[in-house]
Amino acid sequence: MLTDLSEATQDYLKIIFELTERFDRASTSQIAEQLNVKPASVTGMLQKMAQDKPQLVDYRKHQGVTLTADGKKAALEILRHHRLLETFLHEILGYTWDEVHDEAERLEHVISEDMERRMAAVLGNPNRDPHGQPIPNQDLELISTSDFPMSELRPGQDAVVCRVQDDSPELLRYLNSLGLRPQSQLSTLAYIPFDKTLQVQVQGQEEPAVLGPRITSQIFVEFADV
Secondary structure (H helix, E strand, O other): OHHHOOHHHHHHHHHHHHHHOOOOOEOHHHHHHHHOOOHHHHHHHHHHHHHOOOOOEEEEOOOEEEEOHHHHHHHHHHHHHHHHHHHHHHHOOOOOOOOHHHHHHHHOOOOOHHHHHHHHHHHOOOOEOOOOOEOOOOOOOOOOOOOEEHHHOOOOOEEEEEEEOOOOHHHHHHHHHOOOOOOOEEEEEEEEOOOOEEEEEEOOOOOOEEEOHHHHOOEEEEEOOO
């Protein structure tokens, strides 16, 4: 199916999927910010996509956009390409976790389904990428997760990092310096309601880390088993 879609359409589908995983509908302004384009350009593209056959999105003026069943299937296929590529680049070619996103962005549109299958086989059919993000399986199904934003943690709660947002190399390098990666364990020491700052102790680190909401909203955790 992806061979029939332009790179721009694929980019829109992936962004809409990721936004609608967090919100009921994706707004024009949210998509414009993610793709670094003008809102008017987003509106025009969404109107076009809503008229495509098969229809890929359900777009309603001033109400945002969601994916149709066909649109979601295509988006999951793109995500599978992207996250498998990130894993291949990291595990086989030695890229660091802050380098793989941009490379995968360039390659996800051009790899064949045969290459996708071969990469998955070489990697042992992983279900998460280097950032902990779930990889859709060959049937384009995502594993279910029960994680939640780190920003919701409160003092006395212990957690394990499940995944982090992967589109900011600077954030990933900073998190790495703090020891905050998937499977890292941490304890919540303090919370300041005034600025929503968390103080956490990451296992294996000497000093506690103090993190604001711009960071804690990008990290997803599960409660640690006691």
